[in-house]
Amino acid sequence: MEVRTKMKENGEKGIGLIPVIDTITFEMKKQKKKFYFFLGVAIIVAILSGYLLQLIPENLLSDTQAGFYSSGLAFISFITLFAACLFFSGIICSEFNKRTGFIVFPKINKYKLIIGKYLGNLILVVFIITVYYFILGILGFYYYGGPINIRFFYSYGFAVLYVIALSSFVTLFSSFMKSETVTIIISLIILLIGLNFADQIITLVFRDAFEPLYSLSYLGNIIPSILEFPFPDPRYSEFSFSGMGPFGGGSFIIGTWLTPSIEMAIILLLSYIIACFVLAALLFKRRQL
Amino acid sequence: MTETVIKLENLTKRFGNFTAVDNINLEVCKGETIGLVGPNGAGKTTTIKMIAKILRPNEGKILIRTNHSDLMDLENVSSTVSQMGFLIDIPNFYNMTAYELLKYFAKIQKYPRDKIDSRIDELLSLFKLSVWKHEKVRNFSKGMTQKLGIIQAIIHDPDIIILDEPQTGLDPLARIEIRKYIRELQSLGKTIFVASHMLYEISEVCDKIALINYGKIIGFDTVENLARILKASILKAKLLGKIEPKELAPIIERLSNRLKPYLDQELDPSISKIPITYRPEKQEFRFYYDGKINSQAEILSILIKEFESDFTITSFTQPKTSQLEMVYEEMVKNNLPEGKKQSNGGKN
Numbered sequence: 302m303e304v305r306t307k308m309k310e311n312g313e314k315g316i317g318l319i320p321v322i323d324t325i326t327f328e329m330k331k332q333k334k335k336f337y338f339f340l341g342v343a344i345i346v347a348i349l350s351g352y353l354l355q356l357i358p359e360n361l362l363s364d365t366q367a368g369f370y371s372s373g374l375a376f377i378s379f380i381t382l383f384a385a386c387l388f389f390s391g392i393i394c395s396e397f398n399k400r401t402g403f404i405v406f407p408k409i410n411k412y413k414l415i416i417g418k419y420l421g422n423l424i425l426v427v428f429i430i431t432v433y434y435f436i437l438g439i440l441g442f443y444y445y446g447g448p449i450n451i452r453f454f455y456s457y458g459f460a461v462l463y464v465i466a467l468s469s470f471v472t473l474f475s476s477f478m479k480s481e482t483v484t485i486i487i488s489l490i491i492l493l494i495g496l497n498f499a500d501q502i503i504t505l506v507f508r509d510a511f512e513p514l515y516s517l518s519y520l521g522n523i524i525p526s527i528l529e530f531p532f533p534d535p536r537y538s539e540f541s542f543s544g545m546g547p548f549g550g551g552s553f554i555i556g557t558w559l560t561p562s563i564e565m566a567i568i569l570l571l572s573y574i575i576a577c578f579v580l581a582a583l584l585f586k587r588r589q590l
Numbered sequence: 591m592t593e594t595v596i597k598l599e600n601l602t603k604r605f606g607n608f609t610a611v612d613n614i615n616l617e618v619c620k621g622e623t624i625g626l627v628g629p630n631g632a633g634k635t636t637t638i639k640m641i642a643k644i645l646r647p648n649e650g651k652i653l654i655r656t657n658h659s660d661l662m663d664l665e666n667v668s669s670t671v672s673q674m675g676f677l678i679d680i681p682n683f684y685n686m687t688a689y690e691l692l693k694y695f696a697k698i699q700k701y702p703r704d705k706i707d708s709r710i711d712e713l714l715s716l717f718k719l720s721v722w723k724h725e726k727v728r729n730f731s732k733g734m735t736q737k738l739g740i741i742q743a744i745i746h747d748p749d750i751i752i753l754d755e756p757q758t759g760l761d762p763l764a765r766i767e768i769r770k771y772i773r774e775l776q777s778l779g780k781t782i783f784v785a786s787h788m789l790y791e792i793s794e795v796c797d798k799i800a801l802i803n804y805g806k807i808i809g810f811d812t813v814e815n816l817a818r819i820l821k822a823s824i825l826k827a828k829l830l831g832k833i834e835p836k837e838l839a840p841i842i843e844r845l846s847n848r849l850k851p852y853l854d855q856e857l858d859p860s861i862s863k864i865p866i867t868y869r870p871e872k873q874e875f876r877f878y879y880d881g882k883i884n885s886q887a888e889i890l891s892i893l894i895k896e897f898e899s900d901f902t903i904t905s906f907t908q909p910k911t912s913q914l915e916m917v918y919e920e921m922v923k924n925n926l927p928e929g930k931k932q933s934n935g936g937k938n
Contacts, residue, residue: 320698327694331684403678404742407642409698590644 320409324417329425332388336425339384343429346376347436355444366445370453371528373437377430377460378521384429385467386488388422391481392472393585398480402590415585423468430460452528459524459566466517466570467492469577476584492517500558508556509537514569519558526560533559592619595750595781596641597661600650603636603805610636612805613650618783620655620749623776625796626785627918633805634785635679638754641783642676654750672699675748677756681739683727688719688738691727692745699746713741716771732759740768744775751775752783757791769795789915801918814881814908823854823881826909827893828874830902835870841900842866845875848892852885854878 329336351373354360363369393415396402405414434457438449471488478484500513513519526533536559543552561569596618603611611633618624626634639645641652643664653661656673683691689710696706714720717737727735736759744751756772757765772795775782786792792799793813801809801816809816814823833841845866846853853865857878865878879885890906 319700323694323697327686327690330690331686400679400682401684403644403676404681404683404695404739406644407674407676407678408695589646590639 317410317413321413321417321420324409324414325421325424328418328421332422332425335387336429339380339387339426339429340432343380343433344436346380347373347433347440350376351437351440362444365530366441367450367452367528367530369441369444370437370450370456371525373440374456374460374525374528377433377524378463378518380433381426381430381460381464381467381521382492383489384426385464385471386485386492388426389419389468389471390475390478390484390488392418392422393475393581393588394478394484395475395481397588397590400590406590411585412582419468419472423465426464426468427461430457430464434460450528452530455527456524459527459570462567462570462574463517463521463524466520466573466577469574469581470517473577473581473584476581476588504556504558508539509535509558512537512558512561514561514565517573520561520566520569520573522560523563523566527563532563536560536562592621593655594618594653594661595620595655596783597653598637598641598650599653601637601640601647601652602649603633603640603645604648609805611640611647614802614805614807616800616807616810618750618781620781621776621779622798623772623782623784623796625792625799626783626802627787627789627792627799628785628802629787632802634787634802635754636805637802638676638678638752638783638785641674641752642678644678672746673749675743675746675751677739677743677753679754680732680758681735681742683735683738683742685726685728687724687726688714688730689723691738692742695742696745701746709745709747713745717741717767733761733764736760737764737768740771748780750781750783754785755787756784757786757788765791789918823879824909825877825879825886825889826874826905826907827877827903828872828905828907830873830904832870832873833868833901837900838868841897842868845897848896849877849879849889852879852882852889854880 351369355362363372396405396414409417434453438453441453442449470492471484474484474488475481478487496516496518500516500519503511503513537556538559539554539556541552541554560566594617596616598614598616601611601614601616602609614633614637616624626637628634636645640647641654641664652664654664654667654674655661656667686694692710692713693706696709697703701709710723711720714723717740719734719737719741722730722734727738730738736756740753740756743753756768760768769791772782772784776795782795784792784796796813798810798812799816800807842864846864849866855865857863857865867876868874869876877889879889886908890903893903893906
């Protein structure tokens with residue numbers, strides 16, 4: 302009787318937030334192996350690109366602190382992309398595929414469970430990125446002295462926003478895919494190859510008339526680009542090649558979009574996040590065990 | 591008056607053209623143990639999944655009595671219902687330790703935090719899993735996983751416990767333990783709803799049986815009453831020694847005359863042609879009687895007093911299992927859908 306009264310009290314106190322918090326902590330424990338692995342990778346890559354490479358005489362240190370950060374962040378999009386795919390791919394589909402939903406769905410509201418799992422994973426991935434930025438920040442301070450360029454913090458903000466967009470994209474796939482492995486493979490193919498390939502084709506055909514704003518990979522370019530001063534303008538550039546070949550000579554022009562504008566990146570990343578979450582929620586609602 | 595805690599009203603679930611649960615009506619009262627018996631694919635798990643809010647019914651509703659209300663439509667009960675505990679299908683857990691899992695489940699079901707550890711220890715010890723407390727579930731055997739499945743269903747001390755095939759994968763000893771535990775829960779006044787196709791397990795612990803086939807409830811009553819409906823109530827009398835073949839016919843004749851008022855005179859010939867049979871290999875008599883409690887006592891009394899010189903009775907029982915099997919077989923046979931009846935008839 303005493304226990305039941307206490308349960309009632311507990312239930313009325315938390316307005317339903319306590320189960321989400323419990324799920325966050327549980328999910329973080331559940332993913333600890335993955336977390337340690339990615340944390341290790343992030344630390345190694347940050348030290349490698351920010352410190353060890355600078356020890357090679359041929360690798361000249363950038364003139365500016367921002368330039369150093371920009372080159373150090375070359376790998377951040379890869380780390381975030383792989384982390385997002387591996388941490389978020391099973392978030393919904395594993396409950397169905399591994400049938401763990403039979404145990405947990407009757408205990409906690411389905412949406413609270415997924416929100417808790419999502420936030421738990423997000424905290425881990427953001428922590429990994431934070432460590433990466435922290436190491437790079439310390440190294441920048443070591444090489445160039447203070448203060449740390451404010452645009453480095455903007456870049457960090459964009460990296461976090463980019464992770465949320467990537468994770469929402471992977472969560473969307475997880476809401477209708479059958480298994481975690483398939484979700485990882487499909488997400489990686491789309492984000493790593495598919496979108497980049499589409500960007501190349503689009504730019505080849507439309508040149509500067511069509512900016513590939515649909516592409517998450519392209520939007521991710523804002524992370525190192527925001528460190529550039531002045532910000533790239535124009536944001537589209539072309540390179541021409543000319544020469545002779547076995548079948549005759551000619552000149553070729555290859556164009557490339559460097560980065561989205563700051564405003565556009567914010568708007569589109571937020572739109573991606575909202576659209577993917579709404580779609581994922583709708584698909585999740587319809588999905589039955 | 592016993593209050594209804596779960597009420598299924600015209601509950602229907604379809605998957606495309608297939609009707610898994612067809613217009614089910616069922617009432618479960620507080621403190622009752624109800625068995626949902628049916629073959630594979632009969633609709634047992636689908637029914638339980640709808641009660642657990644994992645599946646949405648196409649028609650009908652599920653009413654439940656929450657902590658502080660009258661019967662409420664489950665759809666209107668916010669999120670999950672904390673006073674129910676579920677074991678659905680073969681349990682699959684996240685690969686964590688038993689302790690971590692149970693702690694999480696207890697927390698999200700709002701069990702008092704200061705009592706969680708002692709509750710986990712109590713249940714793990716009851717199910718003899720204490721030494722596995724800090725082992726990952728990946729290392730658990732099927733039976734241990736099933737036990738953990740039962741523990742997670744009752745970790746928050748719910749009033750209503752719904753178990754789907756709780757005996758699956760368990761060794762005989764573990765099954766006995768589970769039965770014992772179900773009885774313990776009964777003694778605490780818990781309402782228990784068990785789905786199974788293991789007739790023996792069900793008949794041993796349940797007050798009432800709901801027979802389900804092709805998504806329909808084809809019978810819902812106590813085993814004895816269901817048997818009475820089908821006129822298939824049996825009593826078994828085991829004897830100390832064998833009866834010589836030449837003595838058998840006169841004994842059966844005398845028994846038939848003496849027990850006539852209590853025997854089932856309209857017995858279905860497909861069950862047995864006469865209401866008294868003797869099985870020499872088992873040294874036992876079977877009496878197909880009218881199912882009344884008084885008749886049981888009268889039959890026993892007559893057998894002991896008036897047939898003392900013919901045989902000695904070592905046990906006198908009403909075999910629930912075989913009775914239930916018979917009831918089950920009969921009901922399923924009589925309730926085949928039209929198409930199935932024809933194909934069945936053709937085969938026979």
